[in-house]
Structures are given as C-alpha cells and as structure tokens.
Amino acid sequence: MNVLISGASIAGTTLAYWLRRHGFTPTVVERAPDIREGGYKIDIRGAALEVVSRMGLLDEIRRERTDVQGGSIVNAAGRRVASMDGDTFGGRVDEDAEILRGDLAQLLYGLTRDEVDYLFDDSIATLSEGPDGVDVVFDSGRRGRFDLVVGADGLHSATRGLAFGPEQRFVRDLGYHVAIFSVPNHLNLDRWELTYVGAGRTALTYSTAKDTGAKAMFLFSSGPIAYDHRDRAQQQRILADAYAAEGWEVPRLLEGMAAAPDFYFDSLSQVHMDHWSTGRVALVGDSAYCASPASGQGTSLALVGAYVLAGELAAAGGDHRAGFAAYEREMRPFVEANQQLGPANVKRMVMRSKGQIRFVMTMLSLMRYLPGKDRMAAKAVEHIHRAATAIALKSY
Numbered sequence: 429m430n431v432l433i434s435g436a437s438i439a440g441t442t443l444a445y446w447l448r449r450h451g452f453t454p455t456v457v458e459r460a461p462d463i464r465e466g467g468y469k470i471d472i473r474g475a476a477l478e479v480v481s482r483m484g485l486l487d488e489i490r491r492e493r494t495d496v497q498g499g500s501i502v503n504a505a506g507r508r509v510a511s512m513d514g515d516t517f518g519g520r521v522d523e524d525a526e527i528l529r530g531d532l533a534q535l536l537y538g539l540t541r542d543e544v545d546y547l548f549d550d551s552i553a554t555l556s557e558g559p560d561g562v563d564v565v566f567d568s569g570r571r572g573r574f575d576l577v578v579g580a581d582g583l584h585s586a587t588r589g590l591a592f593g594p595e596q597r598f599v600r601d602l603g604y605h606v607a608i609f610s611v612p613n614h615l616n617l618d619r620w621e622l623t624y625v626g627a628g629r630t631a632l633t634y635s636t637a638k639d640t641g642a643k644a645m646f647l648f649s650s651g652p653i654a655y656d657h658r659d660r661a662q663q664q665r666i667l668a669d670a671y672a673a674e675g676w677e678v679p680r681l682l683e684g685m686a687a688a689p690d691f692y693f694d695s696l697s698q699v700h701m702d703h704w705s706t707g708r709v710a711l712v713g714d715s716a717y718c719a720s721p722a723s724g725q726g727t728s729l730a731l732v733g734a735y736v737l738a739g740e741l742a743a744a745g746g747d748h749r750a751g752f753a754a755y756e757r758e759m760r761p762f763v764e765a766n767q768q769l770g771p772a773n774v775k776r777m778v779m780r781s782k783g784q785i786r787f788v789m790t791m792l793s794l795m796r797y798l799p800g801k802d803r804m805a806a807k808a809v810e811h812i813h814r815a816a817t818a819i820a821l822k823s824y
C-alpha cells in the first residue's frame with residue numbers, strides 16, 4: 429500500500445519508519461526545503477521511550493542528550509530564588525530523556541531517508557477520494573494516487589483543513605503565546621536554565637551540552653492574536669511589545685531574535701477532534717491531538733501515535749477502516765491523559781499578578797528548609813509519569 433504522509437517532523441518521520449517496517453510504501457511531503465531545525469529541548473518519556481528503543485535509537489538519543497544539570501528561578505534583580513536538579517525541573521523520572529527537538533527530527537530522518545521518498549519544498553494542494561484511493565495534486569503541480577493519506581503536519585495542519593474542515597472547529601486556544609529561538613550565551617550558562625517570572629510574562633534561557641550558544645523561550649498570556657503565520661517580523665514585534673516592560677535579562681535576550689536562524693512563534697493551543705480519520709485520510713501527532721508545548725508531552729504523543737497507527741494498519745492487514753478505528757481506540761485514553769497536563773502546567777509557568785509572584789517566590793525561597801521537599805518534588809513529577817505511561821504498547 430502506498431501511503432502519503434504530509435509533514436516530516438516527529439510524527440511524519442516516525443510513521444514513515446514503522447510503515448516501512450510493516451511492508452507499506454510511504455512517501456513524505458514536507459513544505460520546508462529540508463528537515464526543520466530549531467525548537468526547544470523536549471522530553472521523551474514513558475511509552476515514547478519504548479518506541480524509540482524499538483527503533484534502535486535510544487543510545488543515539490542518550491549521546492545527543494542536552495545534559496542540563498538543573499534550573500533556577502530568578503527574580504527581577506537576577507537573584508536565584510530557588511534551584512532544582514535537572515530531572516525534577518524537567519519532570520523526568522528513571523530513563524526519561526531530554527534532547528533538542530531539531531536533533532530528534534534529524535535522527536528520525538536519518539533512520540528513514542534511504543528507504544523513504546521525501547518530497548521537500550512541496551505540499552498537498554487538493555485531495556479527492558475515490559473508491560480505490562486518493563488522488564492528490566501538489567502545490568508544485570506534481571500529481572499522484574495513494575491508497576491512504578496521513579496528515580502529520582502539525583497544529584495548523586493543511587491535511588486536516590482539506591479533509592475535516594476549518595481549523596477553528598478543532599483548535600482550542602489556551603490563551604497564551606510562545607516564542608523560542610537561539611541566542612548568544614551571554615550569561616555563560618553551563619547546562620543550566622534560568623527562569624524569570626513577570627506578571628503574565630515568563631522568560632527562560634538555558635544552554636545544553638551540545639550548544640555553544642543558548643536558547644530563549646518566552647511564554648505570555650495573550651488571548652487570541654491575529655497575525656500572519658509567515659510574517660516573522662510581525663511576530664517579533666508582537667513579542668517585543670508584550671515584554672516591553674520586563675526587566676532582568678529580557679531586553680538582551682530579545683535583542684537576539686532578529687538574528688536567530690530558528691525563530692518559532694505560535695499560540696499555545698490544543699487540538700480536540702471526535703475522529704482522527706475520515707475515509708482514507710487520517711491524522712497523527714499535533715495535527716490530530718496537539719497537547720500544547722505546556723504539556724511537555726507533544727513529542728511523546730507524536731512518537732507513540734505514529735507507532736500505534738502503523739502497527740494497527742499492519743495488524744488489520746491494510747484494511748484502513750479497521751486499522752484507523754483500532755488506532756483511535758488504543759490512543760484516545762492516552763491522548764486525553766496527556767492533554768490534561770497542558771492547561772494545568774501553564775498556570776504554574778505563567779503567574780497572573782505581582783501578588784501571586786511575591787507569594788510563589790517566598791514559598792520557593794523557603795522550600796529548601798522544608799523537611800518533605802524531596803517528597804513534594806517527586807509528587808510533582810508523578811502525575812506526568814502517570815500520563816506518559818498511560819498506554820500498554822502492543823508488539824505488532
């Protein structure tokens with residue numbers, strides 16, 4: 429069976445890998461001219477660790493790990509109010525791994541590039557489904573017929589728009605925006621993360637074992653903002669305006685955005701859909717069930733979703749109706765458990781008012797004197813671990 433996958437990031441490359449292993453013939457179309465670099469450090473937890481391990485990637489992921497040792501919350505004067513070790517700060521337990529998003533995408537691409545057709549710089553323009561397949565016309569004018577089409581093209585999925593309807597029906601704005609980009613390491617951080625919390629405005633910066641520079645991330649409460657998704661200068665103005673009144677190192681970090689090669693800006697949103705397939709078209713990863721960067725589980729969901737979708741299609745002997753239905757049955761409880769993490773986490777990451785910041789800062793500065801602090805830290809990580817392991821992976 430020929431399967432066209434739209435999007436060559438985490439979900440698309442992983443799906444291509446597993447479909448190939450099960451004897452399907454995948455083709456991946458990616459709008460960007462190459463695998464997209466950039467993005468934050470991401471965690472691979474629980475069931476997703478098992479997926480990358482079954483792909484033989486675990487050792488490489490460990491070699492490429494960020495090795496961030498810990499993080500501190502700083503106040504406006506730059507004083508470190510509280511510090512935590514890296515795993516507690518990142519919500520990791522046991523073997524959970526942290527890697528830069530771009531490095532993971534490259535590893536997944538490297539694993540598949542010799543066996544899978546990648547069509548870069550192109551995109552699906554139209555889909556028309558007949559009884560025996562889907563006729564696809566690409567933006568480039570290229571045409572093709574595929575047995576199945578899978579959208580792995582992220583939060584603003586074009587495949588979802590073509591097959592299921594407009595984005596507004598499925599995308600839920602959580603009321604925040606996020607920006608991430610590379611900056612010079614002017615604070616000379618050595619595998620350490622600093623988090624500054626202003627009212628409705630959080631800013632972080634960290635360096636990893638692999639970076640000579642650093643990364644900056646901005647997370648701010650905003651409500652919906654109208655802007656052009658391809659107009660980077662406009663997005664940078666929105667970000668600069670949102671942080672115009674903030675102190676600490678914020679102005680210096682923002683200075684870096686104009687020259688950043690990997691500026692990423694988006695709303696913090698989730699995707700909620702009743703079905704992830706219609707006819708011969710299905711969705712996987714963020715396009716189907718984005719949990720938002722605040723969940724910390726978007727990449728793990730994409731890895732597990734791709735594994736399960738390919739496995740269930742194989743188990744159904746290529747009967748796409750049965751395969752898609754089984755994929756939904758297996759994945760839905762896991763998706764729901766992980767989507768719940770997003771809204772709760774973002775409320776902890778972005779403070780509403782100066783009063784709340786003062787209260788939290790006081791509590792954090794006292795935390796080191798509390799007798800049960802290790803138990804409290806373990807508890808904070810426990811619910812993430814529970815969601816990350818809320819699926820028993822079949823062997824297919």
Ligand SMILES: Cc1cc2nc3c(=O)[nH]c(=O)nc-3n(C[C@H](O)[C@H](O)[C@H](O)COP(=O)(O)OP(=O)(O)OC[C@H]3O[C@@H](n4cnc5c(N)ncnc54)[C@H](O)[C@@H]3O)c2cc1C
Nearest residue numbers: 435437438439459467468551581582586713714721726727
């Ligand atoms: C450059 C970048 C940086 C990111 N940074 C972060 C981050 O810092 N923190 C975080 O939590 N999440 C980040 N994300 C999102 C994160 O990768 C996903 O939440 C998660 O890994 C699920 O991946 P996905 O493959 O489903 O979707 P995505 O990673 O969003 O990938 C979608 C892919 O589809 C491609 N695409 C989009 N539209 C089309 C189209 N019409 N035709 C063909 N291809 C298309 C995109 O170029 C992209 O390669 C980032 C995504 C990208 C693309």
